[in-house]
Amino acid sequence: MTTRSDRRPPARGVCALTGADLPMRELVPFYAISQGLAETILKDHPDLAADALISRSELARWRDRHIRELLAAEHGELNALEAEVAASIANADTISANTDADWEGDRTFGERMADGVASFGGSWTFIIVFAVVLVVWMAINVVMAARAFDPYPFILLNLVLSCLAAVQAPIIMMSQKRQEAKDRLRSENDYRVNLKAELEIRHLHEKIDHLLSHQWQRLAEIQQMQIEIMQDRAETEAPPRR
Numbered sequence: 001m002t003t004r005s006d007r008r009p010p011a012r013g014v015c016a017l018t019g020a021d022l023p024m025r026e027l028v029p030f031y032a033i034s035q036g037l038a039e040t041i042l043k044d045h046p047d048l049a050a051d052a053l054i055s056r057s058e059l060a061r062w063r064d065r066h067i068r069e070l071l072a073a074e075h076g077e078l079n080a081l082e083a084e085v086a087a088s089i090a091n092a093d094t095i096s097a098n099t100d101a102d103w104e105g106d107r108t109f110g111e112r113m114a115d116g117v118a119s120f121g122g123s124w125t126f127i128i129v130f131a132v133v134l135v136v137w138m139a140i141n142v143v144m145a146a147r148a149f150d151p152y153p154f155i156l157l158n159l160v161l162s163c164l165a166a167v168q169a170p171i172i173m174m175s176q177k178r179q180e181a182k183d184r185l186r187s188e189n190d191y192r193v194n195l196k197a198e199l200e201i202r203h204l205h206e207k208i209d210h211l212l213s214h215q216w217q218r219l220a221e222i223q224q225m226q227i228e229i230m231q232d233r234a235e236t237e238a239p240p241r242r
Helices: 035-044 056-075 080-090 099-105 109-121 124-143 155-237
Strands: 012-014 021-023 027-029 053-055
Touching: 027 056, 035 056, 053 056, 109 124, 109 155, 124 155
Parallel strands: none
Antiparallel strands: 012 021, 027 053
């Protein structure tokens, strides 16, 4: 039975950049970092050893700097969206958002009314109802010619239609402006997600290439050691010369 005194404390290590004493699970060996990020760190710390340990928080800070330098080299000065993407990658945060839900929740009463009028005005229901009203209006005034409230050529009807068009047009334009702003917000969110995916894929490629190169180097060292062992064994087991 394992007693409390037999339990060993968790292994700890020291961050080579900050000097902080941390548990090993909070530290990452320098050789396991992608090549691009390692080159960025070596610019300020050229004497850093391959087996040095770096804390995850410090690594996130350097990853943010590396991504900002990468974006600045390709796109020039960073804008707010690209800086947000760089920070999200460094902190391992998600950046996608449901822009439709956020947009719908921020509408005022006037904006909801404008959207409703624009939605109804662009439907077959409005066209059918409007056509029925026009036919009934003209039919009543034609049949009741002696007591018509709007005799032919239906001047009152023309006035009503003109007033309706004058009011409906700016309301529809208000809704279209909101839709345009909504589409712009959605496109910005798509750009952030796509940019983050591109940078993450590039970082993954660099890391895989670095790991493959490191593994090939280790395999070459192991193979060299095996050859040396086989040579030593052959020399030991060889019969003595007479």
